[in-house]
Amino acid sequence: EAQVTQNPRYLITVTGKKLTVTCSQNMNHEYMSWYRQDPGLGLRQIYYSMNVEVTDKGDVPEGYKVSRKEKRNFPLILESPSPNQTSLYFCASSLEATGPMNTEAFFGQGTRLTVV
């Protein structure tokens, strides 16, 4: 089954404790991206990757890191989480690299992160 898999689905952590949210897709997609969703703000892009070893900042990259060492994986790293990073996070992938909007985005099931 074609899918984007995120783990974990739920996470409660303490301020400053490094964490990683994993994202994997099995569709051989070139493009992958991370979003955070907060009430009333919609989906805001954190980082995106148009190909292996190529990553770029989105709207809200502060406090996050990503890597794209393999085509299928795109982990999101919070080196020192803070309470304002409490949010719902989505990973997504699309087939094309140069025109991500020309093909649909497939979203993972989301990770609800709470930082206390």
Added chain:
Amino acid sequence: QQPVQSPQAVILREGEDAVINCSSSKALYSVHWYRQKHGEAPVFLMILLKGGEQKGHEKISASFNEKKQQSSLYLTASQLSYSGTYFCGTEGRGSTLGRLYFGRGTQLTVWP
């Protein structure tokens, strides 16, 4: 470059129609529409491409006016299953190629 959606919320009875609008201050080359049900991931509905090509959902339609930098999603004879939050998405170009911008969403509630 976040697109602006209107209205913010719509409440309908089953069988009624609704229109959700999406506008951008930047030139549009394509517009995506997604629906998100509570507690779930956004799901692709359709994409509208510059030049008029349209792909997507069989029971929901959309228009794309490149000159006005607007898109509208039309939900006719709404069903209970249409309830959810609808997002439009637009793409960056040039120096922002690869960036994706989503509107804040329109919450649609359909009552029996």
